[in-house]
Amino acid sequence: MNSKKPVIEIKDVYTRFGDRQVLRGINLNIYPEETFVILGRSGCGKSTLLRHLIGLQKPESGDIHIKGVDIIHADDEKKRQTLLKVGMLFQNGALFNSMTVGDNVALPLKQHTPLELSTIRIMGRIKLDLVGLAEFEHHYPSQLSGGMKKRAALARALAMDPEILFCDEPSAGLDPVVAVGIDQLILKLKSAFKMCIVVVTHELESVFTIADRIALMDGGRIVFLGNKEEMKKSDNPIVRQFIDRKPDQDIIDTEQYFNTLINE
Amino acid sequence: MNKVYEVLGGWGRQLFGFFKSVRQFFLLSWQTFKWLLTAPLSRKKIEWHDVFVQMVRIGVDSLPIVIVISFFIGLILAMQAAYQLHQFGASIYVANLVGVSITRELGPLITAILVSGRCGSAIAAELGTMKVGEEIDALKTMSIDPIGFLAVPRTLAMVVVLPCLTILADLVGIGGGVLFAVTQLEIPFSAYFRQSAEAILAKDFLTGLIKSGVFAVIVSQIGIYQGFQVRGGAEGVGKSTTISVVSAIFLIILADVLFTALFYSTF
Ligand SMILES: Nc1ncnc2c1ncn2[C@@H]1O[C@H](COP(=O)(O)OP(=O)(O)OP(=O)(O)O)[C@@H](O)[C@H]1O
Ligand SMILES: [Mg+2]
Numbered sequence: 001m002n003s004k005k006p007v008i009e010i011k012d013v014y015t016r017f018g019d020r021q022v023l024r025g026i027n028l029n030i031y032p033e034e035t036f037v038i039l040g041r042s043g044c045g046k047s048t049l050l051r052h053l054i055g056l057q058k059p060e061s062g063d064i065h066i067k068g069v070d071i072i073h074a075d076d077e078k079k080r081q082t083l084l085k086v087g088m089l090f091q092n093g094a095l096f097n098s099m100t101v102g103d104n105v106a107l108p109l110k111q112h113t114p115l116e117l118s119t120i121r122i123m124g125r126i127k128l129d130l131v132g133l134a135e136f137e138h139h140y141p142s143q144l145s146g147g148m149k150k151r152a153a154l155a156r157a158l159a160m161d162p163e164i165l166f167c168d169e170p171s172a173g174l175d176p177v178v179a180v181g182i183d184q185l186i187l188k189l190k191s192a193f194k195m196c197i198v199v200v201t202h203e204l205e206s207v208f209t210i211a212d213r214i215a216l217m218d219g220g221r222i223v224f225l226g227n228k229e230e231m232k233k234s235d236n237p238i239v240r241q242f243i244d245r246k247p248d249q250d251i252i253d254t255e256q257y258f259n260t261l262i263n264e
Numbered sequence: 265m266n267k268v269y270e271v272l273g274g275w276g277r278q279l280f281g282f283f284k285s286v287r288q289f290f291l292l293s294w295q296t297f298k299w300l301l302t303a304p305l306s307r308k309k310i311e312w313h314d315v316f317v318q319m320v321r322i323g324v325d326s327l328p329i330v331i332v333i334s335f336f337i338g339l340i341l342a343m344q345a346a347y348q349l350h351q352f353g354a355s356i357y358v359a360n361l362v363g364v365s366i367t368r369e370l371g372p373l374i375t376a377i378l379v380s381g382r383c384g385s386a387i388a389a390e391l392g393t394m395k396v397g398e399e400i401d402a403l404k405t406m407s408i409d410p411i412g413f414l415a416v417p418r419t420l421a422m423v424v425v426l427p428c429l430t431i432l433a434d435l436v437g438i439g440g441g442v443l444f445a446v447t448q449l450e451i452p453f454s455a456y457f458r459q460s461a462e463a464i465l466a467k468d469f470l471t472g473l474i475k476s477g478v479f480a481v482i483v484s485q486i487g488i489y490q491g492f493q494v495r496g497g498a499e500g501v502g503k504s505t506t507i508s509v510v511s512a513i514f515l516i517i518l519a520d521v522l523f524t525a526l527f528y529s530t531f
Contacts, residue, residue, distance in 0.1 A: 097399070108408070
């Protein structure tokens with residue numbers, strides 16, 4: 001797999017919000033047709049990294065290339081062309097609340113393809129069917145449950161048949177049956193459409209079902225990178241903590257704990 | 265001493281922040297106009313359907329309030345004018361006063377202020393909610409330009425509808441004057457009509473309309489800017505909505521002063 005040229009190259013990406021350093025040198029190469037899972041504690045910067053990858057937010061420093069295009073410095077037209085081949089499922093769905101689910105899915109097709117409206121409707125319905133929401137085409141997002149919104153957003157991310165799909169916690173908040181369904185869908189997308197899929201998730205089971213490679217983020221860096229077997233065998237304490245579902249270590253240094261309490 | 269530095273520093277930061285937001289405001293407005301100017305040349309499509317939807321929304325939202333308020337304004341003007349002119353036995357000139365001040369000044373101004381409170385704020389709230397819900401980010405990732413998709417239709421709709429509402433406000437306001445003159449001053453309708461027709465020049469009416477076009481740009485651009493720059497959650501949306509109304513009204517009146525000084529100062 002590593003013989004191919006990477007579709008996503010991340011080099012030395014640093015990001016800070018105010019004086020809080022969130023990413024401290026992320027280096028990653030993600031290759032075509034692979035399903036890549038990013039793991040990490042809540043708030044460690046996974047969503048932020050994805051926002052960098054789709055050019056929504058510029059990192060403090062570092063380079064990001066998507067299909068060879070420097071997404072940070074590219075001009076608008078170049079960025080537009082590149083993003084046409086990218087689908088993104090936002091953590092909160094980010095559906096357009098003023099449009100029906102069907103219109104949400106149809107929007108990118110209406111904007112970017114010369115197809116007839118009737119054709120677009122059918123294509124949208126196919127995508128909705130893929131996520132099991134065919135009969136909710138005429139509902140508004142506010143009429144859907146949280147999990148249904150997620151799936152509708154996934155259908156919208158797939159509307160343009162992207163080559164790269166980013167999913168920010170696709171199965172968080174879904175019941176186990178639907179969550180497994182999403183995993184199956186990801187596997188299907190991979191085998192049928194040869195998509196490169198980057199998934200941020202916390203569900204270990206789904207990690208071990210879908211992942212080709214896994215990266216674990218901690219403290220703004222990648223502390224582990226490898227496949228499922230390597231991860232299971234790893235003796236990296238942070239990896240073990242994740243796999244064995246151990247809580248944080250108890251505070252050892254009582255004095256330091258006291259200090260954090262009194263300094264706001 | 266430290267206190268002084270603190271206060272001065274605070275003011276400095278505020279002033280800096282103010283100029284920064286002014287700059288961003290003009291940048292955003294410029295982007296909208298650039299989009300409109302280059303649209304015919306490139307393959308960008310104006311979302312006529314959205315323009316239409318927005319026009320209906322602005323019109324329907326503001327119609328009742330614009331009609332009621334401008335009628336009252338006409339009435340008030342007529343009453344105040346009558347009080348003065350009656351003393352000279354010149355009651356018929358109520359028609360001049362009402363007609364000219366409504367078409368030149370109050371029609372465009374009152375309409376713009378009402379629409380800013382009714383629809384400028386609604387634009388800010390809607391776009392702000394979209395910003396907070398990452399909908400605008402989602403548009404960008406789908407390679408859909410939020411300027412063309414959201415800002416342009418709202419601007420166009422406002423620039424079309426506000427002058428229309430102003431024409432209506434002019435007519436209704438003059439109607440208020442007529443009602444008072446006919447019922448209370450016992451001026452015959454035909455005389456009042458003739459007097460008004462003589463007094464109101466086409467130029468008054470047209471400059472009023474041009475003015476309302478400028479106000480439309482102000483109201484729409486402020487609403488759009490305040491919507492796009494929302495930070496934080498629902499609280500941020502509320503704050504931006506309020507600011508959008510206050511700053512739009514301020515800019516409308518400022519523009520009106522400049523306009524009046526430019527066109528009427530010699531009269
Ligand atoms: N716009 C912002 N302004 C300030 N801080 C931010 C902003 N966005 C994110 N952060 C901070 O950056 C850190 C990383 O946020 P991010 O959303 O990337 O976390 P995450 O890894 O996706 O977490 P989760 O698994 O809970 O979604 C958080 O500590 C957050 O407080
Ligand atoms: Mg996140």
